[in-house]
Amino acid sequence: MFGLVLICLAVFSAATYGLARRKVLQAAHGSGTRPHSRPKYHGAHAALWAAIPALLVLVGLAVAAPRIITAVTWADLPAAAPSVEPFRSQFQYDAEAIAAGSIPSAVAYSADQRAALAAHADRISALSGMLRLGGLVAVGLAALMGGLYAWSRARPDYRARNAVERWVGGLLFATSAIAVLTTLGIVLSLVWESLRFFQTVSPLEFLTGTHWSPQIAIRADQVGSSGGFGAVPLFVGTFLIMGIAMLTAAPIGLMAAIYLAEYASAFQRAWIKPLLEVLAGIPTVVYGFFAALTVGPAFRAGFNRLGEYLLGGPLNDLGLYLMGVQNQMALVAGVVMGIMLIPFVSSLSDDIINAVPQSLRDGSYAMGATQSETIKRVVLPAALPGVAGAMLLAASRAIGETMIVTMAAGLQARITANPLDSVTTVTVQIVTLLTGDQEFDSPKTLSAFGLGLTLFVVTLILNIVALRIVQHYREQYD
Known part of the structure; x- marks a missing residue:
């Protein structure tokens, strides 16, 4: 499904590129004026507005949907589900695996629990289908609104080249920020877990100890x-x-x-x-x-x-x-x-x-x-x-x-x-x-x-x- 959406989005962006470029050429030819930017910049501006907002919505839904499904269904587990951890969490994971078409774990459930597991998996599958449908609608609306906005700007006097350069600059900044944020995330994860360790073991002992x-030890005599x-x-x-x-x-x-x-x-x-x-x-x-x-x-x-x-x-x-x-x-x-x-x-x-x-x-x-x-x-x-x-x-x-x-x-x-x-x-x-x-x-x-x-x-x-x-x-x- 994700790949199909990307293909449709690429086709729509290409169509938007061609339409915006053609519109500027016709407007410039009809008025006899020279456009500020070349027609390819107007087409690129329209394609970017049709693709980038929709891609952001698609990525956001792909990241957030599993968490939304887990949060919603975890809060309303069936009464027959196990009441103690870690079996309760395993019940949720098995239901999500069944809903995704995967094989659940080998945990032995009772007859009531197996029936509840199947019903819970059906509920997860239904919720996933609703989110998928809503995501497709959101992606389509984002692409359509972005394309219409760029279409309205496709005129000879619009500075499309400057707008495209701002888009490119923003994309380059985003890629640079990803590298910086990744490094920052690595450092923070190391520091956080290391602080938990140093609450138990003295840093001086850790850095100067020779054993x-x-x-x-679980027991004193172990x-x-x-x-x-x-x-x-x-x-x-x-x-x-x-x-x-x-x-x-x-x-x-x-x-x-x-x-x-x-x-x-x-x-x-x-x-x-x-x-x-x-x-x-x-x-x-x-x-x-x-x-x-x-x-x-x-x-x-x-x-x-x-x-x-x-x-x-x-x-x-x-x-x-x-x-x-x-x-x-x-x-x-x-x-x-x-x-x-x-x-x-x-x-x-x-x-x-x-x-x-x-x-x-x-x-x-x-x-x-x-x-x-x-x-x-x-x-x-x-x-x-x-x-x-x-x-x-x-x-x-x-x-x-x-x-x-x-x-x-x-x-x-x-x-x-x-x-x-x-x-x-x-x-x-x-x-x-x-x-x-x-x-x-x-x-x-x-x-x-x-x-x-x-x-x-x-x-x-x-x-x-x-x-x-x-x-x-x-x-x-x-």
Whole structure:
């Protein structure tokens, strides 16, 4: 039904466009005057007035209709409906599912309740049909009134071009506002749920505690529910993997950018740069499979062989430790994440190096410097602020990665700087805490929002610093 309405609305708008355009052409030809705006602007003005108000009504009804139906029918549930929660809510959901043609839940109702459920579903279906019919009438009236208003304005002296530009400006503002409001909604939802969490757990304990075990004991003697909410181990694991990733991506990405910007020919650049950026289009879950099935076993085999070589010598303890290294470790996740970040670092650094004025290179060559000396002593120092900003942006990307860490680093929350240990990160714990059926009233689940808010603040700071560095660099050479 929604798609059919959109098609009818598009046809009506196109017809309004043609009629308004034809009316202006005939009026201008009959009076011999030149219209202020071209006929296409008059047609576009009429089409916008016929389509936009009707679309707003249609979207508003699509959003509000389910809520209206639920509110009206929930207030008048049948007497045979269950009287206690959550069975009462489930009764309403099952009736809505039947009315929508879906299969209800497997809840066992009595004979009276099944009859009441069918009657309630019929009532919901009837109310939905009335709202649908009323919505179609409202959409049709909005399109007709908008089209008639624009038709009355379709005359040679009307400034249709200015009106269309105002419409376009309003649409562009609306799209920009959607992005801003979405960001604001994300922040407010994080802050609200985090405040609920911090009412139970002290922020100081959360930010400085060293024990992470997000469990709440039901009994005083319950084992394994210590309820530790210290997030320090999670952030240690996050920054350990991020550091390994940057140690992998930064030199390789920067060297690739230097080659593409300074040494590669146009033919080589046309082939190498797209092939390098193919890495950016690979889904992170594929990187996770690569880490778990290829890189992890390869690293484990290498360290195990090294441990066998060290056994019986002065480094016997180290050899025993290396013999016990497993597939999941921070090093595996960091290296694979660094491979994922190489095109990100390379592309940004390449753009920044190319932005260095050619006059600096020419001056260096005029002083007798070679190409390598020019790159080391002129180009890279000039591009250093921008490259530093690119590295910070890549670091913020690494902090927010989840899938690679989940599949390659493990789930153990520990404070360690050893890259061969199994660790976990903030994003992995957020996924773990919010997976499955959860009740959003326990500190265990709400702790995910506290982690999300803290991670949001950290990445925001990194992005602000990086953008300020890049902005300063651009101002220097503009």
